[in-house]
Amino acid sequence: MSLFEDQAPRPLADRLRPRRLSEVVGQNHLLAPEGPIGRMVAQHRLSSMILWGPPGCGKTTIARLLADATSMHFEPLSAVFSGVAELRKVFEAAKKRRVAGQGTLLFIDEIHRFNRAQQDGFLPYVEDGTVTLIGATTENPSFELNGALLSRCQVFVLRRLDDAALETLLARTEQALGHALPVDAAGREAVRAIADGDGRYLITLAEELAALPPEKPLDAAGVTAAVQRRAPLYDKAQEGHYNLISALHKAVRASDVDAALYWFARMLVGGEHPIYIARRLVRMAVEDIGLADPQALPQAIAAWEAYDRMGSPEGDLALAQSVIYLASAPKSNAAYIAFGAAQRLAEETGSLMPPKHSLNAPTRLMRELGYAQNYQYDHDASEGFSGQSHFPDEVARRTLYEPVDRGFEREIRKRLEYFEKLRQKRSP
Secondary structure, X not given: OOHHHHHOOOOHHHHOOOOOHHHOOOOHHHHOOOOHHHHHHHOOOOOOEEXXXXXXXOHHHHHHHHHHHOOOXXXXXXXXXXXXXXXXXXXXHHHHHHHOOOOEEEEEEOHHHOOHHHHHHHHHHHHOOOOEEEEEEOOOHHHHOOHHHHHOOEEEEOOOOOXXXXXXXXXXXXXXXXOOOOEOHHHHHHHHHHHOOOHHHHHHHHHHHHOOOOOOOEOHHHHHHHOOXXXXXXXXXXXXXXXXXXXXHHHHHOOOHHHHHHHHHHHHHOOXXXXXXXXXXXXXXXXXXXXXXXXXXXHHHHHHHHHHHHOOOHHHHHHHHHHHHHHHOOOOOHHHHHHHHHXXXXXXXXXXXXXXXXXXXXXXXXXXXXXXXXXXXXXXXHHHOOOOOOOOOOOOOOOOOOOOXXXXXXXXXXXXXXXXXXXXXXXX
């Protein structure tokens, strides 16, 4: 770095970037001496890897420090700005370094933005050791990276920085600034909360607060008013979207009303469209509650319709009410299981005809062929039940629907048991 470059203004987050792996916070499960990356460094042997984690958790910093720790040439590229031409130059230079006895650590930020063909282009150079690849991504590698590349790399999951790690970064920030931040204890907690696990954002936020005119220390409300609070990390098109709807669905299924409300609110705050949530609530009503509470489906549909009429924010409350109703309702997946069993049976039995007594006979020919013959009209039978089977003649009668002994399905079970007793009584 030149003298003039060294004197140029640099963001505090860049100036506080760790200079040793031991200074990286929040990732001890990987970097400690007994951790998988720590063991590699101790052996001076580095494998290609994918670092998967949220923004601001240290992916780029770790890659730089690994190059230093293993005496490798650090070659950074961004998948956003780089293409095939840049990669070819990197690989050619890496070959020359290799001949001279130096390895190349190729760091690719946002590697998930490279398409499948570009990812395939790495393979021979990773395979023969021309480069050691470290890819950084905020997206699930299982979805975004091809299998051939993943088979040649270890995937390490970096954690969102917890409160202890964020507090360590705040202390370093104050030391670099030469004074404490103008916040009280509640304000300090608010700073960590707003950072939402992102160390880089935390330092930037602290630098912004430190530049405020000296006044009395800010409390939580003061901190929130002084800075622009960002939306929680949530990408509606990527894994975060599926993670949160999964959490909401499982909380409803577990009858955990409070957790269900929390995940519902998280999705709204993150910008999820309420209609998507409304549609999934209907699914929860039929999959996890079913006839244990026949009002679950009407309640979910009514909440959807209410939101359609009112929109946000008024309609959000209707959806919240649906979340509460569904989470607190008795649960049964008996209809879900029965429908799956019926589908499998239908696939197994092919194109079997219904029994002739189940068929209408509107023409003379059909009557002559036996259509509707021996049909027993249930309303003419005692107790309004004939007991006649309507499975195909080739399929033995079987039970597909097994109602649970909860909610309204307890009553349905009693009815089915009653009909089965009559059927056994009237069977020849």
